[in-house]
Amino acid sequence: MHNTNLEPAILTEYLLHLADDALILGHRNSEWCGHGPVLEQDIALTNIALDLIGQGRNFYQYAASTANQSGLRILQTVEEKEINEDSLAYLRDTREFRNCLLVEQTNGDWAKTIMRQFLFSSFQYLLYSKLQESRDSVIAGISAKALKEVTYHMRWSGEWVIRLGDGTEESRHRIMQAITELWTYTGELFAPTDYEKSAADAGIGANLPSLKTEWDKRVAEVFHEAILPHPGGTGEGGLTADPWMQSGGKSGLHSEHLGFILTELQFMQRAYPACEW
Amino acid sequence: MKIISDISIEKVREMLEEVTDPEVPVLTINDLGIVRDITLDGDRVEVTITPTYSGCPALDMIAANIRMTLLSYGFADVKVSNAISPAWTTDWMSEKGKQKLKEFGIAPPNAKPQFCNTNYFTENEAVQCPHCDSWNTRRISEFGSTACKALYQCKDCQEPFDYFKCH
Structure with missing residues (x-):
């Protein structure tokens, strides 16, 4: 039932990329738990965190079974043991993570967290829409399930962007600041790494550049509704027509933030190896 | 010790009426529609369930409760597996x-x-x-x-x- 056109090492790296994106953003959102501006929105963000961590688990499980079946040694830190979803999340170091830079950026204020979620959910929505037709039936199944969840994430965060942009002077100032801080990390979403190119060529992954037009359109619609300048445009408040884009996360070259995330996320397993409770 | 024999899939489904959703305890797992498949092999049974949401934290507990319930009816071996596709729907x-x-x-x-x-x-x-x-x-x-x-x-x-x- 699985697809075999892709080398196990490349398939595993691609799966880790999908899982890491979901886990790291889920972890970031979970940092809001108990700190949200109002109870309902605190709960909303925690629910989104739960969905994302669940999606991450599904991809990690598949990555682990692929790696184990083909005898891949993808964990430098673990000796002759079978890997599983937990060891993939807890025992890899920063350079081994394949998430994009956008998801590891700090929460900042509410506006920055909302903007990060909106930019990423809009991407993830298009990505999973394609992946649910993947030739790999496991990826297709996980994505079809996740797509329903991401639809809610995208709508919730998009409505918040509109509320903040077309809100008070303060909220507008903050959401514009968030765009300025985060826009430089959006280019990486559509710039495929070698493993993403191979996955797309095999009909397993998505062709990322082809998602860009639709993503631009969806983001522009919401920014227009929110009376926000589009950073890609040259109008008032726009950055430049072709702004510099940061990349590297998907190849393991991360911002300093990921190290801090992993320090907290992995503390128990690092301090007390193989502990269970 | 009870020994299970000559049992039908319908009967197993009835037994599963005792397993409820820990987050919405008024619903059994049959009501929720998350029991995807039941296969019988003598005194062994396999139940396939599907998560409502990818990150549903109740799923592990539901799986444990299915095992406990069916073992108490005398099954020698109970396996609970998880199928994601096709995705669960409230339908x-x-x-x-x-x-x-x-x-x-x-x-x-x-x-x-x-x-x-x-x-x-x-x-x-x-x-x-x-x-x-x-x-x-x-x-x-x-x-x-x-x-x-x-x-x-x-x-x-x-x-x-x-x-x-x-x-």
């Missing part, structure tokens, strides 16, 4: 389950045509208050006390309530 919830939800004070999911779309600030789904049956309700939050619910309030009786959202 699989039984009519009996929807009725029980309403009596419990949770508005049951509407039929599929009202499934969440991608448009922003669209009209709220019309949801009926489980307490006074009024349709004059408003959505407070897209996300409620668990992943599968949204938070609503009735504008007639003023009661807040959970809505088991379409999925």
